[in-house]
Amino acid sequence: MTPSRYVLLASARVRHGYFADGLARRLRFTPDTDTQEAMRAHQLLMRSNGHALALHAPESALALLWGARAPQSLRFTLSCEDPGYELYTDPGTLPLLALPLFTDVARDETLWRAGLGGEVELQLQARRTVWKYLLLGDWQEHSLQLVDAAAEVQFDAPGAEALPDGRAAIVIRSRSALALAERSPYRFQLRDTASQPPKLLMPRLPVAAPRGLQRELGPQGGSTAITEIFVSR
DSSP: OOOOOEEEEEEEEEEETTSTTSBOOSEEEEEOHHHHHHHHHHTOEEEEOSSEEEEEEEGGGHHHHHHHOOOSEEEEEEEEOOTTHHHHBOSSOOOOEEEEOOOSSOOSHHHHHHTOOEEEEEEEOBOEEEEEEEEESOOTTOOEEEEETTSOOOBOOOEEEEOTTSOEEEEEEBSSOEEOOTTOOOOEEEEETTSSSOEEEESSOOOOOGGGEEEEEOTTSSEEEEEEEEEEO
């Protein structure tokens, strides 16, 4: 018996701004009811990994699939099995993935077959937070300033804050929300402006990590997403 030859109907790739390679992690693709029915009726084969999905059909089933012309698209809901997903991803519901199967452009079966195999790409954004540096230890002899080596990110002046455990910290916040990244491009430096030219105390400070996510209440109510970054002297 000759094995069935499978044809790629459509595929998808989900990208994520947090990861260095740009690809999402540990996603699950769940077909909706119409898609499940089509997969059973036409013996469609679904292959997926944590960031990509591909739907194949037996070549022998294409004529029946064209005759049915349904569903118009193969639809999947997305979920993520990574427990840290919400920490590094821009808040919001994961988008619905729709792989077009029939369009008005393909008016006959030959044109439709020729157009199979298209790819859909979704982009998930990395979470953006205000970066809050907490400097622990004795810094009294220094006039501290946090600067961006690339001169693109601005920071507030240092302030004092008492931690829940009673320790005192010097706090410096970024003036804008910054994207979290698996490999951050930022290079922030700690300088002492008491001397001229300013003395470099730390040439490269640690960057924000997803586990540092917190909500900080504002003076007018509401809250801001921040990422705490502790630096000990």
